[in-house]
Amino acid sequence: MHTDRRTLLQAAAALPLATVGANAAFAQTPTTTPVAAPPKEVTRALAHYLVTASYDDLPANVRKEGVRTLLNWVGVAIGGSHHETVDIAVSALGPFSGPQQASLFGRRERFDIMNAAFINGVSSHIFDYDDTHLKTIIHPAGPVASAILALSEMQPVSGKDFLNALVLGVETECRIGNSVYPNHYDVGWHITGTAGVFGSAAAVGKLLKLNEQQMTWALGLAASQPVGLRESFGSMNKSFNPGRAASSGIFAAILASKNFTSSDAMIEAKRGWANTISTKQDYNEILGDLGKRYEAALNTYKPFACGIVMHPAIDAAIQLRNEGKVTADQIERVDLKVHPLVLELTGKKTPKAGLEGKFSIYHAVAVAIVEGAGGEKQFSDRAVTDPTIVALRSKVNPVVTPGIKPEQVDLTIVLKDGRKLNRYIEHAIGSVEVPMTDKQLEAKFSDLAEGIIPAATIRRVMDACWNVENLPSAAEIARMSVAS
């Protein structure tokens, strides 16, 4: 490669000539002047880390969180797999898919790895119930797990290599996300898609055993394909974003593996990714303490299938219900001290459809007390029209209270016999401070997978996830996770 000469060529070629005057032509000249040196060789240094980092380098807590990330992702991917959005994607893309290389989680079709990764990425995000890196609001597994599970079905990938690639992919997207957050997100980018494509490319590139130069190019081709704008929230396009990040990351890594070139400095160059896509660039977030500080260890999982603002109240309601063996007919009323956002976002008093239930603190608390859960089933049309739940929700009384933070709630169940059951939540279950237990992750998984894959298989898939580091082939997980 003669990059300097090529750059000059392209710069010259780009110069407008005829319809623009001299001034406009000069406006283009910065392209041809030497670009100020970037703070570091960010892209190349990241690539160096990615190609050298090995499974044995991973601390135990990082491995453990990687396994939990995997299990949670498989559950939500299976759970979402028959949503209308996924049916549409499968039907639309079927005629264009390549060889049947990879499974669609929770379904029977098989697609080429790029289309499979796209569809699985869509499935896993459709309930907005997947994992969250709270510092950036990135949903890390969607772009990464979708991509490398598909790849694992095409070439042999040991469980250890798989887990290492998963962690490195998550690390890559979250670190790159940190480097531009919050400015990049605030302006309108859906950071799960824009950072996610790097995560997919890095993880797939790792499993393809790219060398440092190829990995640098893979990151460059990933930088060329940011996915997703926040305006899409509320439409199928939101789930499109992690799916497309997964497939575009594979596309980047596959091309780089054959020496399709890019710039060596696509992340940090003057007209590279970070400067073009964000007003903030903190490269230390990308390169600082690589192999020591792990963003992948900070992943969290939603216990409830609704907006996170209702999670403290649902958590408190379930705790009291389970401890006090309370039943709906014993309850006089339920008092909640809440942050203003709770009523602002979820103040719907009489939801008529399951989706509306996700915006009703009244329904959420009532169903949590009656059913002891807050999964997709608790936000179904069935649940919001259940007479017991409907009766109870009218007794739920949220009051905006100064001093209560968004992550807090103070909930009191007043019983007809005069007793009061109170619970104050400082951090809800599912936060970094109070992570979901393995058992709770299993319950969430089972709830999502039930009725989609056979009950016995649910147990086997979860066991395979917990045991991924010892699997001779990570593909087992994908192959088991399909509809019978």
Add this chain to the structure above:
Amino acid sequence: MHTDRRTLLQAAAALPLATVGANAAFAQTPTTTPVAAPPKEVTRALAHYLVTASYDDLPANVRKEGVRTLLNWVGVAIGGSHHETVDIAVSALGPFSGPQQASLFGRRERFDIMNAAFINGVSSHIFDYDDTHLKTIIHPAGPVASAILALSEMQPVSGKDFLNALVLGVETECRIGNSVYPNHYDVGWHITGTAGVFGSAAAVGKLLKLNEQQMTWALGLAASQPVGLRESFGSMNKSFNPGRAASSGIFAAILASKNFTSSDAMIEAKRGWANTISTKQDYNEILGDLGKRYEAALNTYKPFACGIVMHPAIDAAIQLRNEGKVTADQIERVDLKVHPLVLELTGKKTPKAGLEGKFSIYHAVAVAIVEGAGGEKQFSDRAVTDPTIVALRSKVNPVVTPGIKPEQVDLTIVLKDGRKLNRYIEHAIGSVEVPMTDKQLEAKFSDLAEGIIPAATIRRVMDACWNVENLPSAAEIARMSVAS
């Protein structure tokens, strides 16, 4: 669709809770507040135009320029088809391609339409010799023609419908490009890829007969996939960008055709495309005089396979050579009055490889006088080492002269017998003011396609392009343009 409710859901789901404090949580609240009304319903109005505009609406000059755009694109796509970049892409993507739906121009392989569009888009840009919308430096045909020629092989598309879709696609990308240019380009986006994906989605969506809602969503899914950063210039990644714009635009339109939803306002919303990706948004450039003002009529074609800054000198040299029947051995010296950019960008005195010749005004003028052309062959290793050309280039004497604009040159050939042949160029051939003639486009096409497809076929393909409006099936053009 219940967009308002879904939006609320997603906004609530996105709210960070545990690891960030109340202030950070409040920093997210703008998501949940009503967004200021956009100036117009830009995306929907554009979609309305696209689904209603018909071939019969196109003025004759627009149809004519569309045909020229097609012919030029087919030539450069065939010409670039055996470049190393294309070989790599074909080899990398082959294992993942779907059914053999579409031709690769200049080659024998057949790929699914998305992968074929990608590869043909790469081929057509690799020499940087394709068409240019000079107001935005968009190369319009790459993303659009690549996409709809591939689609035409999969479903019946009449020549008239094809030309209409081509014009509408070019119109879409150039108008959207205008709306954010130059800020969007200046900051670092490769506008051919970022705007191009809209062009592809619009043109493919037109041929798929999307209704207005579906077209709106196709534009939204296109907005979610901007491609390309200027830092990639000088690497294969530059050609990747129009190719990926083509395939991602197809991806968007295909999904929308099955009612995969997006926002209805992805271009103009507060956190939509234009506000997120540019500091300038001029929606009148998108919607103003739709169906009256045609950006597609402003397309231009490069006569010479090098940076546009040398085009005036090459043009002058060829004119004098042809008129004066000058041969190299008669020449004492060649004096050029040039703009400073000429020496800044193309001041290489002794190029040793063909690529270096593209940065040598000395070589460019010499080879133009000796061979009467400035095509890819004139910038080959053979040409820059040809003794006659090497001898003549040492007699080329460019002088930076005040008052000469970048699009101008004043060139004088001083003969050994004392005669002087002078030519002043105000606008070089290939500009909007002095467009390439149909005959010149044919010569460029033949020069590019020679040795790749059979000579008799070259004539047939050119005739099919000129005659596209009368073809029962546009697919003929693609099917003829392959290697034998």
